[in-house]
Amino acid sequence: MSLDYVKFTPGFEQFMPKEYRDMVEHGPFGKKTTVSQMGSFKEILEEHPMCAGCAMTLFIRLAIIAFPNPEDTITVGTAGCGRLAISQAAIPFVYGNYGDQNGVASGLSRGLRLRFGDKPKDVVVIAGDGGTADIGFQQVLHSWFRKERFTTIMLDNEVYGNTGGQESGMTTRGAVLKMAPLGKKFEKMDMVTMAKVAGCSYIATVVPNNPRRVESVIKKAVLIARDIGPTYIQAYTSCNIEYAIPTDKVMEDAKTVEDDRYKFTEYVSDEAKAYLAERYGYKEFVPKAPVAVTTA
Amino acid sequence: MEPISVIGTKNKKGQVFTDPRVMMRDAPRTPSFYTGSEVIKEAIRRASIDVMIAYPITPQSEAAALIGELFAEGYIGDYFRGESEFAVMSQCAGAAFGGARVFTTTAGPGTMRAMENFPMWAGARLPIQCIVTCRGINSPLSIQPDTIEISYLMQTGMLVWHAETAQDFYDWILMGYMVSEEPEVHLPLALCCDGFFVTHTKDVVDLTPTDMCLPPYDPYRSPVPCMDMECPPVRMMRDPFIMKSNYISYATHASWQQEVWAAAERSRKHTIAWLNGLIETENSDADILIVTSGTAVSQGREAIRLLADEGIRVGLVKIKTLRPWPEEEIREATKHATHIIVPEFNVIGWMAKEIKATIPRSERVVAGPRVCGGMTMPPEIIVEEIKRALGIRSTTLAARG
Ligand SMILES: Cc1ncc(C[n+]2csc(CCOP(=O)(O)OP(=O)(O)O)c2C)c(N)n1
Ligand code: SF4
Numbered sequence: 001m002s003l004d005y006v007k008f009t010p011g012f013e014q015f016m017p018k019e020y021r022d023m024v025e026h027g028p029f030g031k032k033t034t035v036s037q038m039g040s041f042k043e044i045l046e047e048h049p050m051c052a053g054c055a056m057t058l059f060i061r062l063a064i065i066a067f068p069n070p071e072d073t074i075t076v077g078t079a080g081c082g083r084l085a086i087s088q089a090a091i092p093f094v095y096g097n098y099g100d101q102n103g104v105a106s107g108l109s110r111g112l113r114l115r116f117g118d119k120p121k122d123v124v125v126i127a128g129d130g131g132t133a134d135i136g137f138q139q140v141l142h143s144w145f146r147k148e149r150f151t152t153i154m155l156d157n158e159v160y161g162n163t164g165g166q167e168s169g170m171t172t173r174g175a176v177l178k179m180a181p182l183g184k185k186f187e188k189m190d191m192v193t194m195a196k197v198a199g200c201s202y203i204a205t206v207v208p209n210n211p212r213r214v215e216s217v218i219k220k221a222v223l224i225a226r227d228i229g230p231t232y233i234q235a236y237t238s239c240n241i242e243y244a245i246p247t248d249k250v251m252e253d254a255k256t257v258e259d260d261r262y263k264f265t266e267y268v269s270d271e272a273k274a275y276l277a278e279r280y281g282y283k284e285f286v287p288k289a290p291v292a293v294t295t296a
Numbered sequence: 297m298e299p300i301s302v303i304g305t306k307n308k309k310g311q312v313f314t315d316p317r318v319m320m321r322d323a324p325r326t327p328s329f330y331t332g333s334e335v336i337k338e339a340i341r342r343a344s345i346d347v348m349i350a351y352p353i354t355p356q357s358e359a360a361a362l363i364g365e366l367f368a369e370g371y372i373g374d375y376f377r378g379e380s381e382f383a384v385m386s387q388c389a390g391a392a393f394g395g396a397r398v399f400t401t402t403a404g405p406g407t408m409r410a411m412e413n414f415p416m417w418a419g420a421r422l423p424i425q426c427i428v429t430c431r432g433i434n435s436p437l438s439i440q441p442d443t444i445e446i447s448y449l450m451q452t453g454m455l456v457w458h459a460e461t462a463q464d465f466y467d468w469i470l471m472g473y474m475v476s477e478e479p480e481v482h483l484p485l486a487l488c489c490d491g492f493f494v495t496h497t498k499d500v501v502d503l504t505p506t507d508m509c510l511p512p513y514d515p516y517r518s519p520v521p522c523m524d525m526e527c528p529p530v531r532m533m534r535d536p537f538i539m540k541s542n543y544i545s546y547a548t549h550a551s552w553q554q555e556v557w558a559a560a561e562r563s564r565k566h567t568i569a570w571l572n573g574l575i576e577t578e579n580s581d582a583d584i585l586i587v588t589s590g591t592a593v594s595q596g597r598e599a600i601r602l603l604a605d606e607g608i609r610v611g612l613v614k615i616k617t618l619r620p621w622p623e624e625e626i627r628e629a630t631k632h633a634t635h636i637i638v639p640e641f642n643v644i645g646w647m648a649k650e651i652k653a654t655i656p657r658s659e660r661v662v663a664g665p666r667v668c669g670g671m672t673m674p675p676e677i678i679v680e681e682i683k684r685a686l687g688i689r690s691t692t693l694a695a696r697g
Contacts, residue, residue: 071525084538100386103390104387109390111346111374112394112524114347114374114396139379
């Protein structure tokens with residue numbers, strides 16, 4: 001988007017609604033806002049109708065703040081709790097059908113590349129675990145195999161939240177949920193390994209209680225997807241309603257789950273490392289000067 | 297401010313972006329002997345398509361692959377094979393959301409597999425064109441011609457046209473984009489034909505010059521925002537309507553559905569201008585009329601010739617668009633008819649049902665003959681149906697050697 005759009009037409013300033021004025025004057029467009037500035041700028045996502053204390057909402061909020069180029073970012077989602085918040089952000093949200101988000105994003109990212117050439121337009125998929133690992137599985141995997149250049153974020157609450165708490169492929173084994181009356185019979189799906197096998201250039205697992213880390217992985221994932229290949233972030237975003245987590249214990253739960261099965265992991269392909277170092281100055285990926293080896 | 301016109305400029309293949317009216321109506325035509333699949337390719341060569349997404353299913357696989365050749369030659373911006381028809385239609389939606397002109401093809405089980413996408417396309421106002429080369433959807437698996445899938449497409453909110461010949465196909469592919477992309481229409485088009493009969497037979501088709509092509513799609517003529525983040529950063533939605541069980545939510549969904557169907561209605565005037573009417577008639581003053589669409593029309597023409605030899609005069613109404621449905625036109629064309637014969641290539645007789653629901657004195661409709669599952673429709677069975685309706689005895693076909 002030309003940042004000219006984020007201006008008032010001269011003479012119209014006073015007639016614009018306050019909400020819009022705030023977005024233009026104090027929004028993040030064209031600025032490099034960070035999560036540490038939260039509370040001091042107008043956020044792209046504010047109101048949402050999700051349950052009080054829902055960790056997914058916090059994660060989505062952090063993720064959107066972390067977008068490296070919000071003025072040229074388009075989100076793609078699907079049915080599920082997350083869409084209720086994402087669709088209220090002040091950037092476009094595309095919805096197709098339940099589970100087809102990675103197909104829609106494939107077409108979208110190709111269409112935008114045809115139209116805008118090298119000017120980056122970041123496409124970011126944000127979908128639930130059911131949408132990603134169950135009903136959308138085929139389209140997710142194929143978009144990765146095709147090396148489609150966009151980011152996929154799984155909001156993993158380990159349950160179908162929006163339809164009232166049914167087992168998903170990402171539910172842990174043994175959990176008793178709707179449609180798993182005797183407990184889930186098989187293991188939590190290992191989507192991280194599948195992302196690796198399918199050729200994602202960047203893969204990370206995170207929980208929402210470390211905002212800077214969330215910001216860091218989202219930024220890297222979006223930047224790498226611009227030019228190198230598909231990127232995947234799997235975030236634990238608990239469903240306090242279906243798992244009966246008291247709202248004041250949501251962060252504590254995230255910590256417990258982090259220690260148990262959601263340790264921070266990050267995979268960056270060599271090509272992606274070189275790209276981040278060269279193009280975006282990521283120091284940690286600058287190749288170390290070879291240590292001189294002397295042979296006697 | 298006048299938009300800068302691209303008319304007269306060249307694309308990277310050296311084709312000149314031409315005023316579609318000039319290209320379709322005034323430009324010289326070259327008669328060419330092609331299969332229906334090749335005709336699809338030739339139309340697409342001239343359609344300034346940004347994205348085509350393909351998936352194999354008989355009888356459209358050949359056309360879909362030929363368009364891949366066009367991509368390799370540089371006539372199409374992007375092209376790939378998706379992983380299923382549902383995925384393909386989702387991918388098409390994504391490209392269209394991003395402002396691309398999109399084309400795809402499918403058939404039979406592919407249409408059914410993709411079905412969830414079609415009302416979504418219509419609701420999202422994506423002017424994608426999908427060629428549907430109809431085939432059976434029954435079990436056991438069949439690849440033969442059968443038009444039953446059209447009856448499902450007719451309820452999706454898409455524009456649905458039914459081509460009789462390869463010439464229809466060629467012209468309607470190009471004209472289809474012009475109608476679909478009108479700002480007051482902006483709907484997807486299912487351009488149907490009867491598989492094999494049209495796709496795999498050769499016919500002489502008059503083609504427009506190869507060095508002329510349609511002007512590119514302008515996504516900013518869309519009635520809904522293009523999802524390219526080239527617009528002011530408004531919040532597009534407050535309180536997703538899916539969340540609410542209240543009157544405002546219901547009214548929003550209801551009015552949007554009505555708007556989609558109203559947009560299809562508004563396509564009438566554009567379609568009439570491009571297709572020269574939603575129906576075509578011959579001798580519609582005759583007492584007996586054959587009224588149908590697709591290749592059943594061609595078989596009807598043969599039956600009319602056979603009956604003329606016996607001194608029985610029969611007229612013809614060819615229905616070109618099923619959505620919008622040419623209600624007034626059909627009522628007018630059939631007003632004097634005593635017998636309305638509706639031959640169809642499907643078991644349920646959806647066309648006869650539509651006509652019965654349209655005209656007064658619907659007992660005039662003879663819902664047949666119908667063939668399905670790939671059976672051909674010899675003109676003789678139409679002749680027989682007409683004679684039976686008139687109370688004339690005829691030797692049954694079964695008695696023939
Ligand atoms: C084709 C189709 N099947 C089923 C549904 C119903 N549905 C809506 S949301 C949802 C569950 C979402 O679960 P998940 O993807 O895990 O996201 P969450 O709500 O947990 O964030 C389902 C099954 C639908 N909308 N469309
Ligand atoms: S149902 Fe669960 S995931 Fe959905 S909004 Fe409520 S707490 Fe969040």
